[in-house]
Amino acid sequence: MLSVRDIHTYYGDSYVLQGVTLELVPGQVVALLGRNGVGKTTLARSILGLTPPKRGTIVFKDVDITRMPAHKIAQMGIGLVPQGRQVFGSLTVKEHLQVTARGRGRWNFDRVTELFPNLRSRMRSLAGKLSGGEQQMLAAGRALVANPALLVMDEPTEGLAPMMVRELGRGIESLKQVGTSILLIEQQLAFALRYADVVFIMSKGRIVHRCTPAELAADAQTKARYLGI
Ligand SMILES: Nc1ncnc2c1ncn2[C@@H]1O[C@H](COP(=O)(O)OP(=O)(O)OP(=O)(O)O)[C@@H](O)[C@H]1O
Ligand SMILES: [Mg+2]
Structure with missing residues (x-):
């Protein structure tokens, strides 16, 4: 479904991704x-x-999307729940969902509010008046109503109360x-291990470790070395 092959990404002269390779098969949570x-x-x-890579390729559903403009990539079915929401x-909450709703897929207004009942009430x-947890549900709901096949979630539990973390987990x-693929970027190890099928660990712009959640849970050395746990 998604294949990231040896990508190198810069911000100006700053060399950040130094050869990242990662695979995600349909229905997987990575x-x-x-x-x-x-x-x-x-x-x-x-x-x-x-921020497209300077070198390397990104293939999504057998299409090379490496140099595709962001709006086309979104239309192809990749959604983002951005860091910091x-x-x-x-x-308003409703306006957020209205402006991003797209297609006749599974995730319509009603389904999203079933998934996150907090949003319904x-x-x-105004989104600015919501709690951090409610804003996170909204950020996720906003991405879902576009009916992505792959959802990229960037640290969705950051700053959330435990109750909201559980709701997000549900x-x-x-x-x-329902088979939506997810790339789950996380700092909370326990949360990531609960939902992931596969784990990739990054350090200094490279993937340095790939394993199953169970393997990582049992691997004190890797946790200490790369995650500071
Ligand atoms: N817009 C930017 N311009 C220049 N450098 C940037 C920019 N955004 C990030 N960086 C730098 O790129 C590197 C990687 O940042 P990035 O935000 O991808 O890290 P991250 O793993 O997501 O970190 P965090 O866990 O704090 O969110 C850092 O050194 C950061 O300072
Ligand atoms: Mg980040």
């Missing part, structure tokens, strides 16, 4: 872990076409059940 500043968000931006404070609230579980 967790991408790593400390602050190793390049996780840059990988998300590369996949979405926001990035909702529009002056739009907040439909007319959301991911439901997405898994």
Whole structure:
């Protein structure tokens, strides 16, 4: 479904992704872990076409999307739940969902509010008035109503209360059940291990480790070395 092959991505002269290779098969939840500043968000931006790589290729559903403009990549079915949520404070919950709704896929307005019931009672609230957890559900809902085949979630649990983390987890579980593929970028190891099928670890712009969640849970050395745990 998604194949990232040896990509090299820069911000100006700053060389950030130094040869990243990663595979995701349909229906899989792939967790991408790593400390602050190793390049996780840059990988998300590369996949979405926001900061395209200078070298290497990204193939999605057998199409080379490496140099495709971001809006085309979104239309092809890759959705982003950005780090820090990035909702529009002056739009209501309903307006967020209305402006991104696309296609006749599974995720319509009703399904999204079934998935995140908190949003339903907040439909007319301005996003700026929501709690951090509610904003995260909104960021996820906004991505879902475009009916992506692959959802890239960039640190969705960041700053959330435990109850909201659980709700988000239930959301991911439901997405898994209907076969939506997810690239889950995370700092919370326990959360990532609960939902991932495969784990990739990044360090200094490279993938340095690939394993199953069970393998990582049992691997104190790798956790200490790359995740500081
Ligand atoms: N817009 C930018 N311009 C220049 N450098 C950037 C930019 N965004 C990120 N960087 C640098 O690129 C490197 C990777 O950043 P990135 O945001 O991808 O890391 P990350 O793994 O997502 O970190 P975090 O866990 O803190 O979100 C860092 O050294 C960062 O300072
Ligand atoms: Mg990041």
